[in-house]
Amino acid sequence: MAWRDAKASKVRLLLFMASIILGIAAVVSIQLFSTNLKDNIQLQSKALMGADYIIDSKQKPTERAQAIIDSLKPDASEVNFVSMIAFPKNGGTKLVKVRALKGDFPFYGTIDTEPASVASTYQNNGEALVDATLMLQFNIKPGDSIKVGKLTLPIAGALKAIPGSTAISTSVAPPVIIPNRFVESTELLQFGSRKEYQFFYKAADTLNLSQFEEKIDPMLDAENSDLDTHTSTSERLGRRYENVGKFLYLAAFIALLLGCIGIASSVHIYIKEKLKAIAVLKCMGASRKQSFLIFLIQIAGIGMIGGLIGSLIGVGLQVLFPYILQEFLPFTVEISISLQPILIGVFLGLFMSVLFALLPLIGTWYVSPLEVLRVNEEAAQGPKKVRFIVFAGILIFLFLFSFWLLEDALYALSFVGGTLVTFLILAGTALWFMKLIRTYFPKRWGFTSRQSLLNLFRPNNQTVVLVVAIGLGTFLISTLYFTKDILLAKTDIEQSTENASMIILDVQTDQREEVEKQLNSNDLPILDNIPLVTMRMHKLKDRLINEIQQDSTREVRGWILNHEFRTTYRDTLIDSEEIIEGKWIPESKTDDLVKISISDNLAKDAKVTVGDTIVFNVQGVLMETTVGSIRKVDWGQIQLNFSIVFPKGVLEQAPQFNVVTTSVPNEEVSAKVQRDLVAKLPNLTIIDLRQVFTIVEDVLDKVSWIINFMAFFSILTGIIVLIGSVRTSKYQRIKESTLLRTLGAKNTQILKIATLEYVFLGLLGSLVGISLALLSSFGLALFVFQEPFVPSWIPFLIFLPGITLLVLLIGLSNIRTVLSSSPLEVLRREG
Incomplete structure (x- = not known):
């Protein structure tokens, strides 16, 4: 009987099935890709690092650390630092990451170069490998030269890839590889220069890396060095991409939920007609x-078939993810297919279809034989207890599935709660709008306008489910655009001399005059000339740092104990700072106790407050200070912010270097200034903020593309739910049309009624979605990003009319059958 009835209603049942296919496809494709990603990270963990383990230090290793490094006998080593380089051929300059390598690195994986042979010959020949994109940008060929500080080297070839680098990191500072023996000749590693020393090792097959790390890493940590094994690095990398996978998974799960709500609504109308x-x-x-079983078997069957079709689509779809995420992955993902996600897809299709259809299906249990004689079309809903159990079952399943994805009960509860609130707001808005129309019905409007409004709350109306489907998709995409605008606003540079657009780092004391001279000659203002003094903590509240490091019960965060602080001194606060405790001390007299100002995050992590003492080691000289004030710092503002600020009159004679900021009107002047400065002072590092912000915008565009890709599933599922809803209510509309035409209505009037109804539905759904997106984005701007919120016009100008038009076209596509059905034909069918 289930099979016979299904054949008679195959079009509607196919639309039920289509509602969940996309959601299942999204879930299965992401599950497969996440599995492949995890497997690839484990298989390629050595090639990603290029070694079995690495020891690194942000400064030249201490005597004790160097003794440990030497005792383990490194197979290769590297010094890397960020610096400006120049191309003598055309005078071009660029911020790069210089990697000075020694030894046969990498031991796993390869350095990919063009031509391929230079990867093994550049060290012996004393040549450089330059990032391939950088060579194209400056029209540089192998055989041309590159100037790194005071050193000029011939370019052996183009560097395409090296273990450990990603497309995003290389776009900020492209890599340049030189032989390690030439580092001193560059004269770039001066006082205050940021540099990193790395030592690469191949491990014996018998070495247990986990036990080895547990033993050696604490010894190195005490000497401000660090040990990373390929297994721990791959675990960190796996967790990072696992979080991305979970986000994508939840987005797909929302699309699946949307489809299930479509099924519940369509089955509700379907059962009414039965x-x-x-x-x-x-x-x-x-x-x-x-x-009951006749219709349960139908729904279970379409759920299983829908799950299987969705799973097969997901298998094909997951091939797209390596291309979508290639900018964020440091390796090529090899795709393989496993059975588990496909089985999960079939199970999800079956279980969620039945679960969400169960509420209307229960009505079949309570249908009385006397319904044959009754005109009432409302199905019995069953006892409240049964309905409550079904609702509870749905919520429990959603929580358990979310918990399986997120592996955190609180996050799972938050996700289910947030999703439920969003659905309730959308559904509540639709119900409120219907009530509003009833209360303030425009009785003076024309017949077609009034009838179109009445259709929004006619029997078997789909107003709530359509507003939820349209609103959720619009909400997801609109929130993306609004949030992207907030992020870009933080990186916006106005064409004003008040805003810095260029930062000049590592200006030594004897170079200040020359930098100022170069800027003045180009009519550029000196906005800031900020002194930097490096120091470490020696004693914290009468406890030596070494003593705190040995204390396993300490509450002080580890980074405080090993960190080399870059501090400054000044007599005023800046825009990104606000005193929240204590009193700001602008200047310190000779006999005064030095009162410093620290950031709130430092105070929290170091467990100090106003009045506590901190002794600093300022390059060999111990200096006792007291916390005079605590500042709230907005680290998101594009300017130099500091954890520790000294008053004037204390550090002026300490060894220091400067950071100079200026405002450059355009790219041509920026390029000229960089060429002039690097030619005379090659140790300087110059950051053009315009280029950095272009990269930030590019990254945000890539991220937004991924989120758009996932929001597409919700939008498309919403469209399928919409098509299903329209098709399901076709026979109801035919009856209405027959009655209207019997009363004298013309086809043009019926067409206008349907047009206005779908326009109202499209406008309401998309407007509610955009309004919710505005509210959520305003909350993000206010509480998370702490930025003024200026909404994008794209959702209003494109989404609102675009989605409304889409709803209208889908709605009118079904009206032809309604208009072509004669009143007598419908009356005969009813008879």
Whole structure:
């Protein structure tokens, strides 16, 4: 009976199935890709690092650390630092990451170069490898030269890839590889220069890396060095991409939920139309169980078939993810197919279809044989207890599935709660709008306008489900655009001399005059000339740092104990700072106790407050200070912010270097200034903020593309739910049309009624979605990013009319059958 009835209603049942296929496809494709990603990270962990383990230090290793490094006998080593380089051929300059390598690195994986042979010859020949994109940008060929500080080297070839680098990191500072023996000749490693020393090792097959790390790493940590094994690095990398996978998974899960709501709504109308058939079956002796199972088998069948089709689509779809995420992955993902996600897809299709259809299906249990004689089309809903159990089952399943994805009960609860609130707001808005129309019905409007409004709350209306489907998709994409605008606003540079657009780092004391001279000659203002003094903590609240490091019960965060602080001194606060405790001390007299100002995050992590003492080691000289004030610092503002600020009159004679900021009107002047400065002072590092912000915008565009890709599933699922809703209510509309035409209505009037109804639905759904997105984005701007919120016009100018037009076209695509059905044909069918 289930099979016979399904054949008679195959179009509607296919639309039910289509509602979940996309959600299942999204879930399965992401599950498969996440599995492949995890497997690839484990298989390629050595090639990603290029070694079995690495020891690194942000400064030249201490005597004790160097003794440990030497005792382990490194197979290769590297010094890397960020610096400006120049191309003598055309005078071009660029900020790069210089990697000075020694030894046969990498031991796993390869250095990919063009031509390929230079990867093994550049060290012996004393040549450089330059990032391939950088060579194209400056029209540089192998055989041309590159100037790194005071050193000029011939370019052996183009560097395409090296273990450990990603497309995003290389776009900020492209890599340049030189032989390690030339580092001193560059004269770039001066006082205050940021540099990193790395030592690469191949491990014996018998070495247990986990036990080795547990033993050696604490010894190195005490000497401000660090040990990373390929296994721990791959675990960190796996966790990072696992979080991305979870986000994508949840986005796909929302699309699946949307489809299930479509199923619940469509089944609700479908069962209403079957009431008389069910009543007839019961008159002929069918039991409650039999009539219930007929439709349960139908829904379970379409759920399983939908799950299988969705799983197969997901298998094909996951091939796209390596291309979508290639900018964020440091390796090529090899795709393989496993059975588990496909089985999960089939199970999800079956279980969620039945679960969400169960509420309307319960109505079949309580249909009376007398329904054959009754005109009432409302199905019995069943006892409240049964409905409550079904609702509870849905919520429990959603929580358990979210918990399986997130592996955190609180996050799972938050996700289910947030999703439920969003759905309730969308549904509540639709119900409120319907009530508003009833209360303030425009009785003076024309017949077609009034009838279109009445259709929004007619029997078997789909207003709530359509507003939820349209609103959720619009909400996801609109939130993306609004949030992206907030992020870009933080990186916006106005064409004003008040805003810095160029930062000049590592200006030594004897170079200040020359830098100022170069800027003045180009008519550029000196906005800031900030002194930097490096120091470490020696004693914290009468406890030596070494003593705190040995204390396993300490509450002080580890980074405080090993960190080399870059501090400054000044007599005023800046825009990104606000005193929240204590009093700001602008200047310190000779006999005064030095009162410093620290950031709130430092105070929290170091467990200090106003009045506590901190002794600093300022390059060999111990200096006792007291916390005079605590500042709230907005680290998101594009300017130099400091954890520790000294008053004037204390550090002026300490060894220091400067950071100079200026405002450059355009790219041509920026390029000229960089060429002039690097030619005379090659140790300087110059950051053009315009280029950095272009990279930031590019990254945000890539991220937004990924989120758009996932929001597409929700939008498309919403469209399918919309098509299903329109098709399901077709026969109801035919009856209405027949009655209207019997009363004298013309086809043009019926067409106008349908047009206005779908325009109202499209406008309401998209407007609610955009309004919710505005509210959520305003909350993000206010509480998370702490930025003024200026919404994008794209959702209003494109999404609002675009989605409304889409709803209208789908709605009108079904009206032809309604208009072509003659009143007599419908009356005969009813008879």
